[in-house]
Amino acid sequence: MKSSSPKLYLNLYWHMHQPDYRDTLSGEYVLPWTYLHAMKDYTDMAWHLENLPAARVTFNFVPVLLDQLEDYADQFATGKMRDPLLALLAEPDLKHISTAQHRLILESCFKCNHEKMLTPFADYQRLYNLYVAVETQGGHALDYLSSRYIADLLVWYHLAWTGESVRRTSTLVQALMQKGSHFTLEERQALFKLIGELITDLIPRYKKLKHRGQIEISSTPHHHPIMPLLIDLKSTRDAMPFAPLPQCGKYPGGQARARAHIVSAQVSHLKRFGCEPDGMWPSEGAVSHATLTLLAEHGVKWAASGEGVLAHSIYKSFNNLDLPPRQQYLYQPYRVTDGEHEIYCFFRDDQLSDKIGFEYSKLFTRDAVNDFIAALDNIRDSYDGEGLPVVSVILDGENAWEYYPYNGHYFLSELYEALSTHPDIEMTTFSDTVARSKANEALPVKTLPAIAAGSWVYGSFSTWIGSPDKNLGWDLLCKAKKQYDKVMQAGTLTETEQAACEHQLAICEGSDWFWWFGDYNSAISVDSFDRLYRQNLGNLYRLLKLPVPDVLNRRISVGSGDPAMGGTMRRGQEN
Template structure:
């Protein structure tokens, strides 16, 4: 029997404009009425199942501030406003923002909501939308205000408040009273969340863990030069080294957690699984008994550990607890099983709930047969909020099937809290050389080392140095000191750096950039000084890049397994992962897709990171639903070339073709690219070369 540990990570960055005390984005409230409520409620249906929840302090702070009326939710203000009283700017804001929701699962199923989206336009063109404001009636804006907030309500909210289901059935012509009731329900749910999680822990069904307060990459706050350990040769910013801030982020997290839940947390999910040996003494001093990180960090640690350098490391070393020591201090640790954790977060929703659950349970049982009975542990650690929007039913069917499967299989699988596991099975092995890195790539590439990221770190470092100089003069009052430090701690959060640089992009890059610089400006203002002009200059300068490139010339590559750079010159291209947003996926089989055509054939090249006993499927969506399947079991090269006659696809001339590429294993869809919408392009006709010929 193996111990299965679920650690569901719940996090939202600090969206609050510190000057206006307004949450400029609504995701704390909206995830509350969906994922946060659903996740703590569905587990109540399985009293013998145990789970762990990581509620970040900065998330809890915003829940608390919203409940106490200490901050306002800007999008809630827009929603509360009577539709008849909306001014032009607010109407524009509604049309821009109130379709920021999963369209397939939460817009298309509701005819009125889908109708409003189509009227606005599936692609948001600012000038067109502004010109079209006059064509939206007051009732249409009222329905939009209602639908956006109604659609976010999860399956538990509908069970607790049946009137939500009735409103969804009604579908249109909502009244102001009905809209206000939806928003009141949002606030009622928000007000109940902390007590629900506390009650679940008090009855012993869940354990609540914490994270450094404002979700910083703690090793980089301790000393940004640590990044060079796993990214040698990279150009880094001016050194940022404030170990006392790293300690404070832990202390503040423990203090708030104890105040909200009645006891201090035992466990820590370091922000983004980021660890370094120097953090071990800080954890021990703050009362943290264990931390969790990623399997790559474990295996990179073992590569450097003297006790393991003389022998190969078996992957089964992962499925146990560890004691980690440094500089006279030690804490326990668990390391996440990556492939199954990523499957839940990224691919389970692409399969039926039962099939996805069966796939997960099968692999858990297989691992259970390989690890020591009673002491083996399988840590599944992942985002506990963002994934559920991609499930048609909000994840209810999948979670119930998984929890139910574990509850009924007590002979092979046993779910437990991390504290219970470590208490009954103290680690028998010790790491003496802990790797420095995060759960993403086992390094800190996402947050440091690119031009925008480095500039942000430099501005943060100069502001922190300025504040310390003011503190050292003794001229700041205790309130000034404490408030200015909170602004620094907020600016140390990882989320700002996540969106800087080329790795990730969002429609709200400029807003995140502005909030980051506002925190730094506030430090100077609180100290009675004028902020440097550099803080008025945006850091983020990138515009959104296209998801894929379309072909620029006709191609006729060889299909006999040969490889030539020139064969694919001018082909269209897509790189998996280029559409990533708030979530990161590490394991991908496909590294690159190229495509194009000549007069008679459509060609596609798929580059593979590794070989696998799986099936590659090219799923055509336009002009009709068709599939081409290739077994990868016998593929000897690192790429696959496929040619499909255009006639077989029902295509002629310069028609439009739309497709996705999938990896399927044992009937379970593991990868799909692009993830959100297919590649769509116009075939190049035979006279294309003549029309585009130049000397």
């Protein structure tokens, strides 16, 4: 039975984001990750909350992800498929697909965590073994894989990317997994239809959870830009004093562009969820005093960032005062103000967040849950700050589960159960925490005089700027933005054409392109995002009716690494 006055408040915050994978000129998807995560992770994450009403968490949905989910729903509603891989699942005649389509299937349909998503299924493993055996022959040997093989591979890839909650409730999925092979056209099309139903129902499911008060939904500036860098590239040097910067020196009109992403996100949230968001996760938890002030000016009540940013900000605020033990400063919200506007800021517990993201997938579920609860109990017992401790655990809500058995089903079920029944822990939301603080419910808030610019990754912007290839990416963007400004000022485009250019520019300003530049990332991932970034910049020039620079035909970055979790996630602190 819960205590009447909990001793620890827990803000569990799941960030949902995919960059725009579309070629905006053709409307076709270049990469399938949005719909794959939708049918696996977004469905499961909703299911866990629907089945345990006592649990409370916050979800962050980036508008560009919601744009794509609605676009997929439209594809299913109209029958006009713009994702080539998804369309092939329901293709009536796999015997006569093109060489390019054949290659797309073979290059795509083994991309998953083999240990957790392929090896457990004997029929899928046999398909992979056959592929490896044929591939080693070289030449055109892969052409001998028949349409029957292709049909089974398409089905198994989508079954592997199906959420565990769906596997446990869908008789169709259960029947297909039991059958194992020789899938018919009717079966492929039934699975295709189910995927459409899952994706179409996602936003309504989360909206229902919000309306019953079980979750809070926050937002992010629309296309996920690193706002402090848009506003001032030199903010890099708050945490990286000697970092080389892009040659362009500054991003032209960055303040206005950051503002546009914020306003667009608020419009998106109002449209999808019936109100503007109370809080925002600044893209990558990237903050600066100027960024937080801009959010506050637009009525955003709270934001969140990383533990490293808080440590650097305390140094900056109090003249390099020796940093006290983390339990004395981390577990409370802070107020940031410019004198006229204020915003509450919460900071991520890197250790607990990274345990979920990187460590617990390797443990037995009960051991992982017990470790998490014990860590919270220790925070509560050792806390010697003012008021009650507020712990913020913030991480990717989609990529981690690929590395857990059963897509994290048992871990999340047992974790939510343990947290929601713990007598001294209250699962809450950021807005509720702000409300409690303003009501003086044993949650005093200190003002943080200065914010050190940085992100949740290492407290710096090193993931997005400061290396030759990342800086080149910025220089290419800056040059394109200067051309954009000239064309807009000339007034030679129609309003519709101007809107298309602004939308394309917003896509190019996203953080994900810079995230993937770097030899520490895998060659396949770097190549995919490098190509898409250059294609997006090229499309911007085309929409501006300008020639595409030759430099966009040359690679920006080459990967050769093997990062943890495929590079889709980072730890908050360097090992």
